[in-house]
Amino acid sequence: MVQGIGFRPFVYRIAVKRNLVGNVRNLRDSSVEIIVQGDENSIYSFVDELINNKPPLALYEDIIKKEIKKEPNFTKFSIDRSSYEQGFSNIIIPPDICICNECLKELRSPKNNRYAYPFNSCAECGPRYTIIKELPYDRRTITMSDFDLCNRCTSEYCDPISRRFNAQTISCANCGPELQLTDNKGVPLPTNDPLSLTARLLDEGAIIAIKGIGGFHISTSAIKSQSIERLRNNKRRGKKPFAVMSKNIETTRTFAIVDIMEEDLLTSHARPIVLLAKSDQYYLSPLISPNLCNIGVMLPYTGTQYLLLDNLADSTLVMTSANYNSEPIIKDNEVAINKLSKIVDYFLIHNREIVTRCDDSVVKVNLEKPCFIRRSRGYVPSPIQIRKSCMKPILALGAELNLAFSIMAGNSVYMSHHIGDVEGVEAYLSLKDTIGHLIHLLNINPEVVVCDLHPSMYTTRLAYMMADEHKWSFMQVQHHHAHIASLIVEHKLDEQIIGIACDGIGHGYDGGAWGGEVMICDGYHNERFGHLTEQPMVGGDLATFYPLRMVAGILYRCAEDLQDYLYSNTDQFPSGKKEIELMLEQIRSGKVPLTSSTGRIFDAVSALLGACYNRSYEGEPAMLLESIAANGEDINIMPQIKDEILDTTFLLDFIYNNRNKFRIKDLAYSAHSYLARGLGEIAAHAATCKGIKTIGFSGGVAYNKIFTKVLDEEIRRQGLKLLLQTRVPPGDGGISIGQAYVAHLSILDMSN
Ligand SMILES: [Zn+2]
Ligand SMILES: [Zn+2]
Ligand SMILES: [Zn+2]
CATH class of the missing domain: 3.30.420.360 (Nucleotidyltransferase; domain 5)
Structure with a gap:
């Protein structure tokens, strides 16, 4: 990645510094060609700096060096723009990049002419993907084309020594985009300093929609539960967790545990949301991620966000994607004012158009490796x-x-x-x-x-x-x-592997609802080798929202006092007793769809252990169960496997009969362990049958830290290797x- 990230100005600077002449130009295949002529040692040191001191976003796949025999006639070093005019065949479009340290420094220096300018950027930082209308990436093809450069910006843009030489997003307070604070109807508030006022309003508990890089966020205090409750009510958002934005790593450490890899991710140029374990000192509102052991945190990535947090009394804000129901994130001012006026109190908008909406990325660290939940902005x-x-x-x-x-x-x-x-x-x-x-x-x-x-x-x-x-x-x-x-x-594999795919539900070859699968796969060919017991989903989709329905279906034939148990939980069924009767009738009739889903088993265990009876967002029962299991111990329920099918009825029956004998957290942990060891064992058997050494693990369950840890141990115990996904979401x-x-x-x- 060497185009659109300030690479040619960088080459120019390191060449001129050494009195080298020649040129640099972008080629059609998204590579860059550099010709340098001059003193031999200078050329060596030039190449050295090219490799070791490259701009933060540059990525080299290969560097090809060639000596040119016939001496070209250069008098200076120049940036050749000619080939930019032609089309590209294998173009790399740069992602959006967080504001760089240099630009941030300017923003915070009262003497700098870009002091407190929220849209500050340079050749190496700022939005890219979200503002490109078409290629090539140039001032006239991005939405910054709405803003004519002032004289000072023009001279920086043309000055090869400047950090803003050729920087397509260059602007300043005189010529660039502007912020505006409005009320919830879009009527501007009379203020010269919208940022300070926004900060004050947030401190007072206001809910404010803020336009960013890839769309709007909705922000409010992360301390005041009242504001968060109001936001949840306005947005009709049950318990689904919100992300927060914290001023810096130090602030983040006051409420969450951050290891080295998590810190690297948080401070990376992509600035994703990182799921962190809440610490014992956690003091933010419990309504941010109710009953979960973790919280999604990101650091600021735009000038606006930095200035806002600098002005705030609290140093952490709720920062959630602004969307209406389950619609995509909102990117346009008019749409925001139209759809969010009943949800927020104010709008902090700007007049730079967003072409492509782009949510924040979400990542967690699992088995000491990054694991993408959402690969989006920045990537x-x-x-x-x-x-x-x-x-x-x-x-x-x-x-x-x-x-x-x-x-x-x-x-x-x-x-x-x-x-x-x-x-x-x-x-x-x-x-x-x-x-x-x-x-x-x-x-x-x-x-x-x-x-x-x-x-x-x-x-x-x-x-x-x-x-x-x-x-x-x-x-x-x-x-x-x-x-x-x-x-x-x-992983660029070229051989057959054993794949374990665990998730909610996916359509199987036989039309069934699959989701706890062991497969033999070489990429193209794929064969189902084993799976979890196919269990009844009583009421179909309803069973995903009310997991006691899964419990009823699974235990109907083995737990004698099941009916008493269900009736003692009548409150957990929206239509009460009638619903239970109807459900039992359905089970008796045998006309119930079946599923081998791992997610539904986690749901059932979650309900059985009282963690979650009613799913308000995708994955909630399993996430609550994982949170309970986090400090649990394994009571070693032996996996029961027959004909490559892991018996989940046995697991549920065990938990049902022992739910008052063991600690809830130990049973929660043991359920994870049972499933992970059981599927690991089936996978190991498949590997032995086929002479395969590698097991791959994918599907939504790969976000579960306990499951992944136990599975990894099991696979290693069998002398095999477990592959996880670190760049593509599982x-x-x-x-x-x-x-x-x-x-x-x-x-x-x-x-x-
Ligand atoms: Zn910058
Ligand atoms: Zn300007
Ligand atoms: Zn899936």
């Missing part, structure tokens, strides 16, 4: 390289939840930013738009469209339509196959990359 659309070049460009749409799509061409696969749950029309339209925009930006014309095997997902229907409209080939990939393939892509947000890869391999296979 997209940087491509991931694949082993064999792709013969036909492929568009893969992913599944339905936490959706991100992928475009594969050549040796690269570009994952989109987080689109969200595509269950409604707004998200569906946003998905369609974004696909069009990214295809246009990358200048790639897909010939194949891939989607999930599920017949009635929005994305499956969209894939059908697109294939029909554009005469593209159409392909479907089984959900868990795609999960394992996404792991194979990221959850459904990473599935499109796996789909694209399976399609790519099948095209290769057909051509052979």
Whole structure:
């Protein structure tokens, strides 16, 4: 990555410093060509600095050095812009980059002419992906084109020694975007200093929508539970956790535990939200992430955010993506004022247009490695390289939840930013738009469209339509196959592995609801080897919202006093006694869909242990169970396996009968351990059968720290190696990359 990140000005500076002449230019293939002429030692030291002192965002895949025999006739060092005018074939679009230390210093220095200027940026920092209308990346193709440079900015832009030489986002208070604070109807408040006023209002408990890089955040105090409760009520958001933004690492450490890798992630240029364990000194409002042992924290990444936190009495704010219901994050001022006026008290807006919405990325550290929950702002659309070049460009749409799509061409696969749950029309339209925009930006014309095997997902229907409209080939990939393939892509594997895919639910080859699978997979071919017991989901989807329904279905035939137990929990069923009767009747009739989902087993255990009876957001019962299990001990329930099926009825029955005998947290931990060891054992058996040494683990359960730790121990105990995903989300947000890869391999296979 050497284009659009201030790379040529950097080369210019280190060349001129050594009196070297020559030039630097961007090439079509997204590489950079540098010609230098001069004293031999200077050239060596130039190359040395090029390698060892590169701009923070530059990434080198290869450096090719060549001696030019015929001496070119240079009199100075220059930046050649000519080839910029032509199209690119394998372009790298830089991601959005947090404000750099130099720019931050200026912002905080009263004597600097950019003092307190919230949109300060330079050639090495600032928004990129979210403001690009088309390529090449240039002032006239980004939304900063709305702002004409003042004389001072122009001279910096043209001065090769300046940090802002060729910086496309350059601006200052005289010529750049402006902040404006309005009331909840969009009427501007009379103030010369909107930032200080915003800070004061936040300190007083106001709820304020703040326009950022990739969209709006909704912010309020992280200390005042009253404000957070009001926000939850206004937003009709049950218990789903909010993220917070903390002034710096030191502040973060006052309420959370931060290890070295977490600190690296928090302070990285991508500035993701990092899920951290709450510390014993945790003092922020308990309503931020109710009953969970962790909290999502990010550090500021724009001038506005830094200035706001500098002005605030408290040094942590709730900072959650602003969206309406489950619609995509809001990016435009008018839409925000229209949709959020009943949710927030004020708007802090600016007049720079956002082209592409982009949520904050979310990551956690699992087994000492980063694990992406959401790969979005700061990371997209940087491509991931694949082993064999792709013969036909492929568009893969992913599944339905936490959706991100992928475009594969050549040796690269570009994952989109987080689109969200595509269950409604707004998200569906946003998905369609974004696909069009990214295809246009990358200048790639897909010939194949891939989607999930599920017949009635929005994305499956969209894939059908697109294939029909554009005469593209159409392909479907089984959900868990795609999960394992996404792991194979990221590790550039070329051999068969055993894949463990554990998640909520994915459509199986047999039409069943799968989700606790052991597979044999080489990327293209995939075979189901083992799984969890197929358990009744009483009431279908209802069972995911009221996990006692899972308990009832699983234990109906073994727990004699089950009915008494259910009736003693009548309050946990929205329609009470009647609902229980109807449910029991359904079970008796045997007409109930089955699932081998790991998520549903966690849900059932969570309800059985009293952690969660009513799911208010995806993954809640399992997350609450993990939080309870965090300090638990293993009571070693022996995994029961027959015909490569791990018996989950045995587990539930054990917990049911012993729920008053052991500590809740030990039973919670032991349930994790039972499932992890059991699936690990099946995977190890598959590995022995096939002479395979590597086990891959993917699916949403890979976010679970306890499960992953026990599984890793089990796999190592068997003399095998467990691979996890560190760059592609193991959850459904990473599935499109796996789909694209399976399609790519099948095209290769057909051509052979
Ligand atoms: Zn900067
Ligand atoms: Zn200016
Ligand atoms: Zn999944």
